[in-house]
Amino acid sequence: MxxxxxxxxxxxxxxxxxxxxxxxxxxxxxxxxxxxxxxxxxxxxxxxxxxxxxxxxxxxxxxxxxxxxxxxxxxxxxxxxxLSVTQSLRSKVKASNQRMSAELMDHSFLNELEYRPEETHSYFDLPGKVLHLDGDANYMRKSMQLYNQMKVPAQGLHVSETQMADLLYHLLPQVKPDIVVITGHDGLLKTRERSELYSISSYKNSQNFVNAVHIAREYDKNRDNLVVVAGACQSYYEALLQAGANFASSPGRILIHALDPVYVATKASYTSIRECVNLPDIIHGTISGIDGVGGIETMGRYRVGLPKPIEVKKVNPNPYYA
Incomplete structure (x- = not known):
């Protein structure tokens, strides 16, 4: 009626x-x-x-x-x-952010001890640059806020999952990132049986993420030169790794937090190029844990330089030039 x-x-x-x-x-x-x-x-x-x-x-x-x-x-x-579920989740996010900030502070202090010369010059750091494609504008804003908070150089774009592969094809040669994040929204179709978990047609956006990962690997096949973080909630984890992702969701086909891809990218950005990213550390540092995010051995993208650039106040003239 x-x-x-x-x-x-x-x-x-x-x-x-x-x-x-x-x-x-x-x-x-x-x-x-x-x-x-x-x-x-x-x-x-x-x-x-x-x-x-x-x-x-x-x-x-x-x-x-x-x-x-x-x-x-x-x-x-x-x-x-x-909501109780919201409050509980906010507490986990806060704890994760605090842990990440503490790790970066320890990282900076250890580098200062290692690279501090006897002279007054100090080192400067070059964390890996991130290109972040996100299918959700709200998550994109939150992700960029966290990158900024963690002092990760990042460029983010909100784009439909269906257009990510095409956009990435044009952006990679321009941005030249060290790390690419390909994320948005995903999920298993409700009508699918458990036996269909290994069919990519059972997922709402996993095929789009796989297509984008393929583009990234066509641009750079070396998984240590270009670190790829891909996936969203319940994404086809195995297909993303097979396509060339270093880190992906979701091994247990569970929901992942909106900022989990950012935590992974930040960890890779601040791990030295001389070291492998600590897999247990990076996975347990996420809010979703080992059922939400997994990956393979990957070298970090962080570099250190000496000396730190300073303001040049006076330059002596070159006697050989008029």
Whole structure:
């Protein structure tokens, strides 16, 4: 039946209550709203990207998950920060950021001890440069904020997952990055059986990520020259590694946090070119852990130089030139 422009379904033998519930769920959910799925126990906070008929297209607010759900299954969240799942996740993110900052401070101190000459000149550092392609504009902003906080030189672009391979083809020769991050949203299709986990057609965006990784490897086949971090929630981990990624998600087909690819890239950026990135350290430093992110032995992209550039205040004239 129609009521105030909304389609109302009778959900119980008590019509007045049913009307109110249906209007609360269906009539107020619009693009940009934060919602949870009742059928999943409200385990993940989503942002509504679009409403098509009776189906809402959802993107995880903290996880790189792309999903859809019947509108009647959604409950609007007016204050996302008060959700227990959000608060718990924020605590993990804060702890991870603090750990990463402490590691970088220790790293800088050790380098200063190793490279400090007897004279007054000091060393300067050159962390690896990151090119970050992201299918989500909001995550892109958060990622760039974290790169800036960690003093990682990074260039980020928001681009649809379907266009990443083409854009990367043009950007790589221009940017010449040390590290490429290819991420956005992904997920297993709900209709797929467990036996179909190893079919790339079972994933929403893994094929797009694989295509982009192939482009990166056509540009530079050496996995130590160009470090590739690829994938999102539930991505086809094995296919991404086979395509040429150094680090990928998701070994356990779980949800990964929006900033996990940034942590991996930062670790590679600040690991010396003389050392392998510590795999257990880099994986356990992520929020999702070993079921969320994995990879292969990879040399770091950090370099040290001497002396540190200083302001030149006076130059003696060259007597051989007029």
């Amino acid at each position: 129609k009521l105030g422009g909304y389609t109302v379904k009778l959900l119980s033998p008590f019509p007045p209550l049913a009307h109110r519930l249906e209007l609360e769920v269906m009539g107020t959910v619009v693009t940009g709203d934060y919602v949870v799925r009742r059928s999943y126990g409200g385990d993940v906070l989503f942002r509504v990207e679009a409403v098509l008929g009776g189906t809402a297209i959802l993107k995880g607010a903290d996880y790189r998950l792309l999903a859809d759900a019947p509108v009647e299954d959604l409950t609007k969240v007016s204050n996302p920060e008060e």
